[in-house]
Amino acid sequence: FMTVGRVAVEKNLEAFLALNLPGSKVVIGDGPQKAELERRYPKAKFLGEKTGADLTSHLAAADVFVFPSLTDTFGVVQLEALACGTPVAAFPVTGPLDVIADHPVGALDTDLRRACIGALSLSREACRQFALERSWENSARQFIGNLSALQPSRSLRPVRHVAAGSAVRG
Numbered sequence: 001f002m003t004v005g006r007v008a009v010e011k012n013l014e015a016f017l018a019l020n021l022p023g024s025k026v027v028i029g030d031g032p033q034k035a036e037l038e039r040r041y042p043k044a045k046f047l048g049e050k051t052g053a054d055l056t057s058h059l060a061a062a063d064v065f066v067f068p069s070l071t072d073t074f075g076v077v078q079l080e081a082l083a084c085g086t087p088v089a090a091f092p093v094t095g096p097l098d099v100i101a102d103h104p105v106g107a108l109d110t111d112l113r114r115a116c117i118g119a120l121s122l123s124r125e126a127c128r129q130f131a132l133e134r135s136w137e138n139s140a141r142q143f144i145g146n147l148s149a150l151q152p153s154r155s156l157r158p159v160r161h162v163a164a165g166s167a168v169r170g
Contacts, residue, residue: 001089001116002062004055004077005069007031007046015091016068017041019113028058059084064119067096068112074098078106083131085124089115105130 001021005011008031017025017037025044027037038046050058059065065081067090075095078088088106090096100106105127107118 001064001066002026002028002058002086003066003068004028004050004059004081007034007037009033010069010071012068012070013037015112016066017044019116021113021116023063026058026062028055056084059086062086064089064116066090066112066116069093069095071095079131079134082106082127085128087119087122087124087127089119091115103130 001016001019001023003011003013003016003026005028007013007027007029011031013027013033014037017027017040019025025041027034027044027046028048028050030049034046037044047058059081062081062084063086065078065086065088067075067078067088069075070091070093072095078090078096078099081088082105088096088100089112090100090106090108091110091112092108096106096108100108104122107115107122109115109118
């Protein structure tokens with residue numbers, strides 16, 4: 001079971017670290033609460049900050065990505081874990097509800113342990129496919145579609161690219 005992010009009180013990491021789970025608990029990241037949590041939870045592995053291929057390989061090696069935050073507004077790291085084929089376990093709050101919703105790529109439960117255990121049985125391939133469908137291009141396309149739906153009588157015109165220093169006349 002792995003979590004990734006800033007090691008700080010607002011991330012609610014203790015909700016994860018205090019769980020009785022089979023296997024190991026891994027925390028990737030750094031922050032003001034790291035030393036305290038390392039002392040209080042000596043069985044957990046605190047790996048510090050990871051980036052690039054190193055981070056990706058750790059996320060892909062995890063069985064479950066645990067997102068214990070109650071206050072994150074979106075949590076892009078959930079999509080990063082899913083892109084590595086790792087299912088998400090989280091509380092059913094803003095952020096996880098926006099990313100996971102009712103898709104079979106994560107387990108959302110008010111009992112985080114139950115969510116963690118539930119996520120173990122989810123398809124890693126489904127997680128990866130789900131994340132790959134959520135590109136910036138697809139997000140922009142959906143946004144433009146929503147704008148068009150709001151004002152169906154107006155069609156959106158393509159944006160003209162103007163060279164730097166050129167005057168635009170309309």
